[in-house]
Amino acid sequence: MEIRKLLKNNFLIFDGAMGTMLQRKGLKAGQLPEEYNIQCPEIIRDIHRKYLEAGSDIITTNTFGANRLKLRDSSYSVETIIENAVMIAKEAGGEKKVALDIGPIGQMMEPIGTLSFDEAYDIFKEQVIVGTRAGADIILIETISDLYEAKAAILAAKENSHLPVFCTMTFQENMRTLTGTDAITMVQVLEGLGVDVLGVNCSLGPKQLYPIIDKILKFATIPVMIQPNAGLPKIINDETIYDLTSEEFSQEIKYIADKGVGIFGGCCGTDPNFIKAVKEKLENLRPKELKNKRLTTACSSTKTVILGENVKVIGERINPTGKKKLKEALKSTNIDYIISEAIKQKETGSDILDINLGLPEIDEIGMMTKVIKELQSIIDLPLQIDSMKSDVIEKAVRIYNGKPIINSVNGKRESMEKIFPIVKKYGTCVIGLTLDDAGLPKTAEKRLEIATNIIETAKNYGIPEENIIIDCLVLTASAAQEAVMETLKAIPMIKSRYNVKTALGASNVSFGLPERKIINATYLALALGCGLDAPITDSTSPVLMDTIRAFKVISNQDKECREYIDFYNRGAKEDKIKKEKIEKDL
Amino acid sequence: MEIRKLLKNNFLIFDGAMGTMLQRKGLKAGQLPEEYNIQCPEIIRDIHRKYLEAGSDIITTNTFGANRLKLRDSSYSVETIIENAVMIAKEAGGEKKVALDIGPIGQMMEPIGTLSFDEAYDIFKEQVIVGTRAGADIILIETISDLYEAKAAILAAKENSHLPVFCTMTFQENMRTLTGTDAITMVQVLEGLGVDVLGVNCSLGPKQLYPIIDKILKFATIPVMIQPNAGLPKIINDETIYDLTSEEFSQEIKYIADKGVGIFGGCCGTDPNFIKAVKEKLENLRPKELKNKRLTTACSSTKTVILGENVKVIGERINPTGKKKLKEALKSTNIDYIISEAIKQKETGSDILDINLGLPEIDEIGMMTKVIKELQSIIDLPLQIDSMKSDVIEKAVRIYNGKPIINSVNGKRESMEKIFPIVKKYGTCVIGLTLDDAGLPKTAEKRLEIATNIIETAKNYGIPEENIIIDCLVLTASAAQEAVMETLKAIPMIKSRYNVKTALGASNVSFGLPERKIINATYLALALGCGLDAPITDSTSPVLMDTIRAFKVISNQDKECREYIDFYNRGAKEDKIKKEKIEKDL
Ligand SMILES: [Zn+2]
Ligand SMILES: [Zn+2]
Ligand SMILES: [Zn+2]
Structure with a gap:
């Protein structure tokens, strides 16, 4: 039965109530119809x-x-x-x-x-x-x-x-x-x-x-x-x-x-x-055809975040890499700590939360299940399921009450074979990293090539373009300085060819340099200028969020500068104290 | 005598020494040859x-x-x-x-x-x-x-x-x-x-x-x-x-x-x-033809700044608009104050200094002459002569020991008729503002149109493209938010059509908003990303210079991140104290 074919020429009419009819026939309250x-x-x-x-x-x-x-x-x-x-x-x-x-x-x-x-x-x-x-x-x-x-x-x-x-x-x-x-x-x-x-x-x-x-x-x-x-x-x-x-x-x-x-x-x-x-x-009327809206979205059960409309921040803090406290929380199943991290990110402006619980010492599937259940009962932000393991991803995506983003697939055949069936079955979005067997490329052109491979392969699995979010990945300026701008160049190249949105975890760029946040904030501004839709970043960092808020003003996303003015005028002094405290903690 | 025509086919040979010959003929030391x-x-x-x-x-x-x-x-x-x-x-x-x-x-x-x-x-x-x-x-x-x-x-x-x-x-x-x-x-x-x-x-x-x-x-x-x-x-x-x-x-x-x-x-x-x-x-050899290098430069007598090679900062602080202390210094002919402002800008990273001494109460020509003479004896940065009055500009440009930039000409016929003869005669560069009789445009396309008019009119005066520096001018986000990105869009449009460089005094964008420096720094990063060659800015503002230093790392202008690492490692603590002090002073 091909519904769309049937609807080409005619409306489809179901029946009406069964219960109402049965009551008329004498069904009593409490009786099972x-x-x-x-x-x-x-x-x-x-x-x-x-x-x-x-x-x-x-x-x-x-x-x-x-x-x-x-x-x-x-x-x-x-x-x-x-x-x-x-x-x-x-x-x-x-x-x-x-x-x-x-x-x-x-x-x-x-x-x-x-x-x-x-x-x-x-x-x-x-x-x-x-x-x-x-x-x-x-x-x-x-x-x-x-x-x-x-x-x-x-x-x-x-x-x-x-x-x-x-x-x-x-x-x-x-x-x-x-x-x-x-x-x-x-x-x-x-x-x-x-x-x-x-x-x-x-x-x-x-x-x-x-x-x-x-x-x-x-x-x-x-x-x-x-x-x-x-x-x-x-x-x-x-x-x-x-x-x-x-x-x-x-x-x-x-x-x-x-x-x-x-x-x-x-x-x-x-x-x-x-x-x-x-x-x-x-009778004698034909149904209208619906236009395909091709939106890129992530959803909790109560909130949909549309990528591309406005800069959307994917909070990156729930990831044990380099985070001692989170590692300890995972080892001791301290879910409260993870929840507090989630709340902190929501309060500071994250739109989506990346959840990576990968620690070799723990039962990642068990922990992921627990954390997702807890988080989705407390916080309304859509989640991004981040794991190296496809079984962890599938289990998480399955029990998630919403439409998550999967982080990630890449241009390697093995990765795509494991991840794309999950993306297709659960209708999630997926972050496509522009790396393949040859590693992380140096040029924008090579990034476009890998993105093309990811997007076209996804189509073979029945995954539409709009469910792919490309992350062009940046090398560190201290090690591969001449390649740093290539990542930015790749963003508009890919977006002009495909109806995909882009994410970017950009803080890697400053690895090994002093005052990393200066590089990070400037790189973030440049990436947003190139059309980056969703930075994967730390929303508790004031300088980065300053940059995003300023970009929204500059790019006319924050209409009449309302968010901006609200944010900075709202107890400007208290904010400053808080900001200095947070920056000291980082 | 058309030198180039003569040189097409032959070398030109002058004579040798006169003095040496006269000494042989008996000229005594002290005698006037x-x-x-x-x-x-x-x-x-x-x-x-x-x-x-x-x-x-x-x-x-x-x-x-x-x-x-x-x-x-x-x-x-x-x-x-x-x-x-x-x-x-x-x-x-x-x-x-x-x-x-x-x-x-x-x-x-x-x-x-x-x-x-x-x-x-x-x-x-x-x-x-x-x-x-x-x-x-x-x-x-x-x-x-x-x-x-x-x-x-x-x-x-x-x-x-x-x-x-x-x-x-x-x-x-x-x-x-x-x-x-x-x-x-x-x-x-x-x-x-x-x-x-x-x-x-x-x-x-x-x-x-x-x-x-x-x-x-x-x-x-x-x-x-x-x-x-x-x-x-x-x-x-x-x-x-x-x-x-x-x-x-x-x-x-x-x-x-x-x-x-x-x-x-x-x-x-x-x-x-x-x-x-x-x-x-x-004999029988022909001179080589020289290729035209078409560089955009500003020079003091000892230093040439090439625009376009690297981000160059034009220091904007010597301008009495909104600066009480400078106004007083001008009224009391306190040149020392102006010099201290110049030194502060050089020390914090300005490559060129804009000099605007326009106050209705003072003799602008006299003051400009004095200030230029003093500055060029003390500081080696090229100057940018900034005045509303073409007679002030001409006098300043004439007595300046170097190749200054004139700030500015615009798309109005009257402005071009006054300024271009000076630009041509003294071989300066000139900032071309993209505004004309219809005012400051809202779209990138209109900016390109005005820039085109300025550049093509300049050519009629014999001024080459490379001596034009276009300033695409930005409207304030609080008043014309939808036009703010148009300025940035215009930069690559103009640069791809003409061999001109671009300057931009961008701080106007944040006028009327709280925490202006956040908007300014982000806008600056975006403008640099669009190809801005020379921000006209306040180099004593740490956040703005942070952005520029970071951009130089990101864009591979600061090779091996040396300047960046030097700057931020060099007594990082002392810098921080100083930075906080300066920011408080702003
Ligand atoms: Zn019913
Ligand atoms: Zn019903
Ligand atoms: Zn000699």
Whole structure:
């Protein structure tokens, strides 16, 4: 099933609510709707038929809560329920497609709840395997509020089934999901994980979803699906009634279709009349094509950092190389120290945090897992997973709740063979270092050549350009002075040829010289002038951040110099004292 | 007489010594050789004839010391002596050219001696007027040790005669003239003043001149003339004997000719045999063509600063705008204060000093004259003459002992009409500001357009590109933030189109913002990265000089980081104390 091909000519219409229909058929509160698949399959079959008659192209199995946790008190197994549900839908649907419905597990995940990522994965995996085997055509993960849960579900689907994966999340009026994910972050993470369709379901009525839909369409590069409720709920005589008529609903859907959404259905409060009205409204219309936005992003679960819009700082301090205190913290599993380093970097202006825990004496995978779990519960900055070991990287990327950057791949074949499959599978960005078997090159031209090799090889793995961030690497001025400017020259050369962004860990340039920060700050300014998007640097160093803040003023990124003026006027005296203290500590 | 045309096919041979010949004819020590022009003209005529027979293309009048100071005890006037001398030479020469010989005045000029620039000028002017009227073909200013005296003589020649001007100076074994001028500085200043031929005479034997000649040929873009002595002098029986035979002499001349010198003659100890030998050696050979080096330079009398080789700092502190202390110093004619500011700038790394003394309350011309005289006697940095008034500029440039930069001209027709004649006449460089009647432009393209207008208009005045230094001017970030990068963009645009260098007074960018030095240092780094050759800045500001020193390391100008390491290792602690003090003072 090639969604994009189908959408070329027609909108795709799912069905409407199952729950609402079952309540009308006598489902009691507290009763498990999924048991109907066995207890009264004809009711379910009948609902499917009504939706098909109304015009649904795809019907959804009655398996929203068919997971082992929700069914723990049921006398039916997950397997029995899902198998029956798929069979009923297929019988009803005939030629039409059947979507295996997978709703949220119903328990909060770590760190708010106790459900671990691996447990969630296993629960979803069971649903996916049974549903796929039973003959579903699509896996529809829906009504998800927690991005982390969506990630577990999508991975379970992708790793245990060949079916297309649709995923829709549920937003609140504050434009975020219950656990704080905003539209752009959902788009970045879900697209990265390789879903075929993403969108919103439930949440609100269509009209209330407009601003969220606008955001999604601004960033999405895959088809978007919207299944709103039948308006907003009102409680009348202890009953929940939704405030839209099917005609009103379908008018709003038509408006959303004009924005660029291609796949529709209904959620709470909708019934076959709503689907019929939608079908009629969209008859003879064609979905708009989405333009590919090609953004380079890193995301935590609640924050997306776009590289290239503005200088973004990648904090480099969580890396034991040359840092005695951090080494000790790692050896003694002193996570608090690492967290304090992270907070310090966030407070001083880091946008993304590089996390390197590589010490030969420690269990790097274990430590990385712990640190990521802790950090993502405390700090909202996206992380950059930095390790020499691809198994550490894969594990970290897998359990990370967001879209991280991987640091790094390089131009060696072995490196690319290990790293690119991870980048592709988890939809991360990756830092591409311009070095290869011949080492770190001296010329800009050779850097371009290696970058070209990295980018073109990545494409063969299905990794788009925008997920590559090239680090042109600088040699030390004391050892290879004539090569120092070559790094800077390479930046615009590479950026003009490819839609990639650039990072640079530039402090190496001053190695072995006195007053290193003077060289570092000047080199940083020059690199920013050449188009460097993301310095990998120490945001706790005032001189370096001074340079970045000044560059943002000069390059008109810091509009009306507001950040700059705020920063330096805000208790200028106190800052100075603090600054001098920090510089002494360095 | 078009020297270059003549040199296309042949070397030009002057004559040899007059003094040596006259001593052989019985001239006593203390006797004025110039009196022979009246007392025994046949001896002079005979010497000319011998040289002509030996092959001289040009003979030199017997007027070396024919100035009113040397002749003050003579019964003959300057007029009588020169008129006779020219007449004798013309009679002897027939078709051949006659060069009016002008030697040094014979008294030290200010500040070492008491002879003022204007007095020197008047003395030379008298010789020039008489010689020209008497029918000389060339004015040959020779055996000059003091660049300032050469400048007076050349101006006197150019302003009072239409004849071609040749000027040769006399060097010591330390590669400098008696008053400290080196070869490159001589070339820059004399070419700037518009001489037709420059070179060296007297001094040493040909072989000892090789290194000086190499330097001259490295920088000269006009024909070069060499008239060496007949080797080195030895005192034998109270007589001065030179150690080369005519054959040896001519072999060395041949070697010099191969280097690229096109005009020869002899000085002390040479006679017609030497000229004959030279003529034979160069027979059937053609002079080499000199390549135009197109350097942008500013010179004091002893130091040439080449723009474009390395970042050069133009010290901006001697400018009363916003400087209370300097304003007071100007009002009370406190020259010592100005000198202390100049020394401070030199010590902290300025390569050139901008001098602006514009205060409405003072006599700017008088003050400028005083300050320049004082500064050029104390400090060896080239000066940049900065005034709103073209009469102040002309006077300053005229009495300056060197090749200054004029600050500034701009794209307005009125400005160019006033300033370019001065630039052309005195052979200075000039800062071209990219503003015109429409004000200071916002875009890089408009800056290029104004720069183009300035450069092309300058060419119409005979000013070569390399004497234009474009200042792209920056608007303040607080008022025109979107235009701030345009200035930087303009630098490579202009430099790639024209062989001009660029200056920039960048501190304006931070006007109105807090912590201005942070913006200034970052902007400076960016400008240097864009190819800025000469920041006009405050070298007493440590952060700005830090940036420049770091840039020199990064751009491989400071080879092996030597300056950088020296500077920051040299008593790092003391520097820090000093630095903090200075920053507090700012
Ligand atoms: Zn719903
Ligand atoms: Zn629903
Ligand atoms: Zn001589």
